[in-house]
Amino acid sequence: MSGPNTDYDPVEVTPLKPEEVESARDAALAAIAAATDLEDLKRVRLEHAGDRSALALANREIGALPPQARKEAGQRIGQARGAVNKALGERQAVLEVEHEERMLVEETVDVTLPTERVARGARHPITTGSERIADVFLAMGWEVAEGPVIEAEWLNFDALNLGPDHPARTMQDTFWTDPQDNGIVLRTHTSPVQARTMLTREPPIYVVCPGRVFRTDEYDATHSPMFHQVEGLVVDEGITMAHLKGTLDHFATAMFGEGITTRFRPSYFPFTEPSAEVDLICFVCRGVPGEVESCRTCRGEGWIEWGGCGIVNPRVLTACGVDSERYTGFAFGMGIDRTLMFRHGIEDLRGFFEGDVRFTTAFGTEI
Missing domain, CATH: 1.20.58 (Methane Monooxygenase Hydroxylase; Chain G, domain 1)
Structure with missing residues (x-):
């Protein structure tokens, strides 16, 4: 071993x-x-x-x-x-x-320097847009009229020649307060402000009425159950469609720039007669042949639908206490949201209502 x-x-x-x-x-x-x-x-x-x-x-x-x-x-x-x-x-x-x-x-911080602890906000584009529109008409000597958003059925419909069987009065188109037989609605347009004005003032009347309105529309990129309108009303002696056309051309120029005109297409509204749809000449292609065919804004039409207008129906004047034999008038209505979408190239209406500060700030400094 x-x-x-x-x-x-x-x-x-x-x-x-x-x-x-x-x-x-x-x-x-x-x-x-x-x-x-x-x-x-x-x-x-x-x-x-x-x-x-x-x-x-x-x-x-x-x-x-x-x-x-x-x-x-x-x-x-x-x-x-x-x-x-x-x-x-x-x-x-x-x-x-x-x-x-x-x-x-x-990384030294001078704690003695002044600072803003809260980020600076911005005014909502609907607010600044409404004020800009009002300023256009104030400069012409008109007045701004306002009214409640919760309105009487008579002022919202009957005074404006929308009869008891008119489809706009159904719950599929209008928000009614409970109980429905109280006759109280969320106004579907700012036209009740025009009725209130005629009931409380003597002609001549030149008013513009911006504000919120409510309809039972779906909420998507082009519709909302709450949106904004601006309506104008003139009641005076000798008023014609020519006055209406000149007013809307001036309004269009103020909102979209020089060279913008309007055209009328025959239509029907219960509160005006005759009535017309108002189109703007496309502010991108200006309807120029060779360019209009490829224009995505007007989709080759050369014109863009803007709103409705017409001569005030004598029945509406009479219902609101105005002498229809002596006075005539015109009225028009456009969507403020739609006007701003055209003006700024906004493709989705929901941006106005969803509270994203980045969207608001982009337009909040406009003057």
Whole structure:
């Protein structure tokens, strides 16, 4: 039976040679001393003290040595790794202090400077648009008239020649308050303001009526159960369709620029006779041959539908206490939302109502 093997070479494993261990230690200490910030030190730590570092790999080789050589090699590796970890800790402390000092300099905030704690908002485009429209008519000597959004059935329908059997009076088109036999509705147009004006004033009357209206429409890119209208009313002696046409041409020019005109297409409304649909000449292609065919705004028509108008029906004048034998008048109505969509190229009506501050801010500085 043979005895234990006492013949061995304690440095026969290359990574464990004293000069190799010293070289790995010195390289690590030099890299640590050269680290300029915490990110750089993190990289050095992984390279010289991580699981794949030279000293860590050498430590794994100790198990390949005979038992008698393991103690010496273990001490040698342990001292080297200890020196590296100590240097890492000391350098970490120094760099953390430098980092904090640099942050204090670079991120200093002067707390004595005045500041706005609340971000500056913007006025809603419907508000600024309504005021702009009102200003157009105020400049012509008209007045702005307002009325309640919860309106009497008689003012919303009967006074405007919409009889009891008119389809607009059904619950499929109108919001009625409970109980329905109270005769109270959310106004479906701003025309009741015109009726109120004729009931309370003597002609001549020149008023414009912007405001919210309500109809049981679906909520989508082009419809909403709540939207905004502007209506105009003139009652005076000798009023004709020519006055109406001139007024709407001026209104269109003020909203869309020089060269914009209107045209009338025969139509029917209970509260005006004769009645007409109002079209704008397309403010993009201007109806120019060769350009109108490819225009996406008017879809090749050259004209864009804008609203309705007409000469006030004598029955409406009589119902509101105006002498229809002496006075005539005209009325018109357009959607404010639709006008702003045309004016600013807005494709989705819902942007006006969904409260996104980015949408509001884009138009809130308009004057």
